[in-house]
Amino acid sequence: MRPEAFVINLDRRPDRMTRMREQLDRLGVPFKRLSAVDAQTVPSEELDGQFEANGLFGRVPKGDQCCTLSHVRFYRELLTTPARYGLVIEDDVAFRAEAPRLLADLSWIPQGVRLIKVEMITPRVLVGKPERVADGFSIAPLRSKHSGTGAYI
Numbered sequence: 001m002r003p004e005a006f007v008i009n010l011d012r013r014p015d016r017m018t019r020m021r022e023q024l025d026r027l028g029v030p031f032k033r034l035s036a037v038d039a040q041t042v043p044s045e046e047l048d049g050q051f052e053a054n055g056l057f058g059r060v061p062k063g064d065q066c067c068t069l070s071h072v073r074f075y076r077e078l079l080t081t082p083a084r085y086g087l088v089i090e091d092d093v094a095f096r097a098e099a100p101r102l103l104a105d106l107s108w109i110p111q112g113v114r115l116i117k118v119e120m121i122t123p124r125v126l127v128g129k130p131e132r133v134a135d136g137f138s139i140a141p142l143r144s145k146h147s148g149t150g151a152y153i
Contacts, residue, residue, distance in 0.1 A: 001106050003153055004083035005031035008070045009091040010038050016091035024089075027100045031089070034073050037066040071149060085109070089151045093119065098136055106153070108133035117142070119150040 009017045024031050039062045051060050078086035126144035
């Protein structure tokens with residue numbers, strides 16, 4: 001079973017969408033484009049009331065709010081499909097050539113797992129014991145915080 005794939009892309013960045021389309025077409029991954037919420041154009045009033053004024057780390061910056069709302073668009077769109085899994089991809093992700101092999105059949109996803117980051121984590125993070133799920137791929141439970149939403153199922 002293949003996930004329903006979505007690319008989040010700013011309307012003002014057609015260059016990124018072109019690069020993503022070429023990459024995903026080459027890999028044989030069908031997808032739908034989702035227009036990102038753009039911090040440069042969305043009126044601040046549209047964001048009012050959607051986030052706590054002062055959270056644990058203070059006010060969430062407008063760009064981060066817009067990024068979060070773009071991902072909310074993904075969840076809402078995914079819920080309109082019959083898909084069991086969704087793959088969300090930001091428009092600056094680069095996939096390994098082997099990615100289609102991993103994405104073509106998601107039977108490797110362990111029971112009860114609700115979110116899998118499918119991006120290489122650059123900063124050091126704490127993870128649990130890795131489990132091999134496919135040739136060249138493994139997953140491990142995340143045991144520390146990690147920001148970023150480049151690609152996840």
